[in-house]
Amino acid sequence: MSSALPSSTAEPQLRPKLTVAAGTTARAALEAAGTDLNGPSGVVVVRDSADQLRDLDVPFEATDEVEPVAIDSPDGLSVLRHSAAHVMAQAVQDLFPDTLLGIGPPIENGFYYDFLPKRPFTPEDLGAIEKKMTEIIKASQRFSRRRISDDEARAELEAEKFKLELIGLKGQPGNTTPTELNAEEASQVGGGVLTMYDNLNRDGELVWTDLCRGPHLPTTRRIPAFKLMRTAAAYWRGDQKNEQLQRIYGTAWPTKDALKAYLVQLEEAAKRDHRKLGAELDLFSFPEELGSGLAVFHPKGGVLRKEMEDYSRRRHEESGYEFVNTPHISKQTLFETSGHLPYYADGMFPPMEFEGSNYYLKAMNCPMHNLIFRSRGRSYRELPLRLFEFGSVYRYEKSGVVHGLTRVRGMTQDDSHIYCSKAQMAGELKNLLDFVIDLLRDYGLDDFYLELSTRDDSPKFIGEPAEWAEATEALRQAALDSGLDLVPDPGGAAYYGPKISVQARDAIGRTWQMSTIQVDFQQPKRFGLEYTGADGERHQPVMIHRALFGSVERFIGVLTEHYAGAFPAWLAPVQVIAIPVSDDQVDYLYDVAKALKERRIRVEVDSGSDRMQKKIRTAQQAKVPFMLIAGSQDAENGAVSFRYRDGEQRNGVPVEQAVQEIADFVASRKNSSPSVADFG
RNA sequence: GCCGCCUUAGCUCAGUCGGCAGAGCGUCUCACUCGUAAUGAGAAGGUCUAGGGUUCGAUUCCCUAAGGCGGCUCCA
Incomplete structure (x- = not known):
């Protein structure tokens, strides 16, 4: 099973292709075409004719036709999230200098990065890391791509034993699908040529660097909304024989609203949790x-x-x-x-x-x-x-x-x-x-x-x-x-x-x-x-x-x-709750309940000492599909009032008809909640 | 199984910098008899998960176990 939530991403817009001349950058071509590079659907990378995603600011060696990729497209979101992972890693190494890096790929709805810290991260650490990340984002650091040979990479990453291992495992030049690496690992080193991504501050100073295939957002400023979600443990390269690393999960979105919507969605999912509803x-x-x-x-x-x-x-x-x-x-x-x-x-x-x-x-x-x-x-x-x-x-x-x-x-x-x-x-x-x-x-x-x-x-x-x-x-x-x-x-x-x-x-x-x-x-x-x-x-x-x-x-x-606990009527543990307006209607409702039971309907009469309003609330929270309410008028007329899960009501329905309607609805095994519309 | 966090009343959670524990909801009792999402008052309810250690004294600190949560690995 996968309980991952769907990403609430809009369908990617098709944008017209552009020509990037040799020696120039995609940014230049996009700006010349007046393309939005900063908005919630701004372009963050381009796709070249070889189907590779490329940074906006790296000059092309040969003239090529490229397709702009917006931050809210599936690829754009991956770039955003991968860049957020880099920012997180920089924040972690800043706050915890002796921490070693594992890998940090984008995943559905977010990203993670694996670390080997001196001690496991605490929830308080997450807050501090988030704060540091916000500083890095505000500093508008540039992601700068730099080619590097295997030997240079080994020298530069001497202290990072996990990165060294990846370099050793990567495919040879020309082999774009290294068999030793899974997709997430490959996102770090790719197939052929190694590249480093340097984070440069506004003065062009190098503040942090990571081995990475890229591409990345132009700057950290293009991370509009993110949140760190949780820490967890994960085995290096997914193998339980290996060292266990500390993983931090985060989420990142093109707008604050999209982040908020995602968090609301998570809350909704939590409300449906069968362990909670079961109790x-x-x-x-x-x-x-x-x-x-x-x-x-x-x-x-x-x-x-x-x-x-x-x-x-x-x-x-x-x-x-x-x-x-x-x-x-x-x-x-x-x-x-x-x-x-x-x-x-x-x-x-x-x-x-x-x-x-x-x-x-x-x-x-x-x-x-x-x-x-x-x-x-x-x-x-x-x-x-x-x-x-x-x-x-x-x-x-x-x-x-x-x-x-x-x-x-x-x-x-x-x-x-x-x-x-x-x-x-x-x-x-x-x-x-x-x-x-x-x-x-x-x-x-x-x-x-x-x-x-x-x-x-x-x-x-x-x-x-x-x-x-x-x-x-x-x-x-x-x-x-x-x-x-x-x-x-x-x-x-x-x-x-x-x-x-x-x-x-x-x-x-x-x-x-x-x-x-x-x-x-x-x-x-x-x-x-x-x-x-x-x-x-x-x-x-x-x-x-x-x-x-x-x-x-x-x-x-x-x-x-x-069903979020609101089971179809045919499955609902209690199908009908009968609620008297006052105690005087209790016996009347027991008669109604008897008629329902004869039709094998699961019915309860709430004869407790609560007020009617409270009983309605209780039945609503129990997600009972049918409430039947009777006051003195109903009792005199041999009728009941329906209240459905959606709060709609139908008053003065003759008992015989009410019983028939309920029995028919249950027998139909309809999976939607009964409502006024079902009984027009 | 591994890593981290957690375990206080039936439930959700406060709290005790180590000195015999508290709220809301729920339950019970009494009063109220009320027309579509919470009437009011009162009462009961806890070996603070279990076992060991430190201490004059442990729910609180330490260790171990069980159970839970989030991941990883696994899922015939």
């Missing part, structure tokens, strides 16, 4: 006594969960799945047979020794489903055989990775294993993908893209290359047929086969990995799964693993954030 709405908790990553669902969360599962069961039933059940623990031999143990023992809870055997909590359901397949002879007439289970699995997630409901140690997968013939595989995958997308849509997610995870040369992948190729092709075809965007993920496959994962964007644009569909030739082999074909011969089935929600827990977390 506020009394859905679930993580009792310390149970241990990390183990959730309990309270009655309200239990209802939500039951509704989700019930609907899923119904759809699976309609789609030809058969329901099975398997235990939570198994003898070690099962996971030896499946081949999981050598790969995933670290991810499983340690075994319990009992009656001379080691028992493991299951971390996956597939081996047990295989046993069901194998329990008797199978005919081709039974295929595809689709076994489904809400199966609870336990995984020993490392302590630092447990996170709310999205990364837990005990979870329930909506797990299914489909056994089919090779000939059926392509069609089954296509149907499966349609089924997955269709079901996710019913829960209100409707913006998807797919990721196709394939093998690379790593030895961790097992099985015949021909089988991999066939399965990968079948998955790719199913993905293409779906019409959704397909993102390749080379090397991301499971060791036993390729997979498609469905990524869903939620209401505020964050993406979550939801469903996975994996093809597996290994386990049928290992378990000796067979069926008798029409030809009377024995054949090995193809096995497809799939989970739609991923896990029920995780899906509840995602939906909670997607």
Whole structure:
């Protein structure tokens, strides 16, 4: 999953190309054309005919056609953020002179820089660094590019051991895609020629310098708005065997308003946090006594969960799945047979020794489903055989990775294993993908893209290359047929086969990995799964693993954030709250509630001693879709008043009609909040 | 697992420069009986996460553990 927020960047404007004559600068050409270089959409770099971004103030060796790049375009934002990273590094080395530099690339919505300081940074340090950065920005330092040979760079950066390492790893001249470096590292040294960026103050004095491919803003003054967000630790070059550096994250924007909008967006996202809403709405908790990553669902969360599962069961039933059940623990031999143990023992809870055997909590359901397949002879007439289970699995997630409901140690997968013939595989995958997308849509997610995870040369992948190729092709075809965007993920496959994962964007644009569909030739082999074909011969089935929600827990977390806790009426733990204007209407409302309960509506009467206004407020905060309010007039007329989540109301609705409307709305499984417009 | 920060009432948080702890919300009780987002008054509620150390004395300082948060690595 990625919970990164979308950048709120406007679409880049297409600007007319300009000619930069040999020996002159892009700035000269832009100024001659009267281009804005300072505003919120001002041009900060140009793109040359070789598709390289170039500084405004570095003279061109040859005449070229360039495309102006504005600060608020995706490339412009990267330049802004990378430049902000340099300013931060200068501020840090200024305040903490013995600090060594790692790398400082732009990232989505901001930038970071890794440091090796004498001591870790504190929150107070961040304030001081921000202040120093503001001084540097106000000083309007120029970013000045300077070519340098490898040897010169080594001499100049003698004290910076990490930079020296990058120089050693960079590609040779002409090799623009150094294989040893990832994209973020390459942004420091590029492929061929090394360059330094010198920060020069107004008097042209050198105040700071960094090894960098560039390009940069013309001056630090062009950083209109930034904020340091947090400190964190990060391993050098992303490898946990390496030294751990201190990373500082920041964000930078073309205007103060854009920064503010981004911060507001973060606040909105924080309000949706399922861990916070889960407690506020009394859905679930993580009792310390149970241990990390183990959730309990309270009655309200239990209802939500039951509704989700019930609907899923119904759809699976309609789609030809058969329901099975398997235990939570198994003898070690099962996971030896499946081949999981050598790969995933670290991810499983340690075994319990009992009656001379080691028992493991299951971390996956597939081996047990295989046993069901194998329990008797199978005919081709039974295929595809689709076994489904809400199966609870336990995984020993490392302590630092447990996170709310999205990364837990005990979870329930909506797990299914489909056994089919090779000939059926392509069609089954296509149907499966349609089924997955269709079901996710019913829960209100409707913006998807797919990721196709394939093998690379790593030895961790097992099985015949021909089988991999066939399965990968079948998955790719199913993905293409779906019409959704397909993102390749080379090397991301499971060791036993390729997979498609469905990524869903939620209401505020964050993406979550939801469903996975994996093809597996290994386990049928290992378990000796067979069926008798029409030809009377024995054949090995193809096995497809799939989970739609991923896990029920995780899906509840995602939906909670997607709906910000205001669940669709059909899922809402409490669908109706009945509120009397005074105590005199309590009995009347219990009668209304009885009528609703007969229609299987989840209704509560708030008979407490609060005033009506307070009860409305409470129900509103509980994000209940329907409030039914009754005073003496309503009671006399056999009517109720509706109040919806949006605060709109409809008065004097006859009880029978109100019950029908609510029952119909819930049955419709509409995912939008009910409002006056739904009942015109 | 690694780095940093955090843990005080059911929740959100004050506070004690080391001398037996406080607010708001919530809960309970009483009064009020009210027409679309907080009626008023009162009460209960805490081994200050746990264990060890320093000290005449520890919620406060130190160590360890557990749990949480932010990242990194990982995510079958």
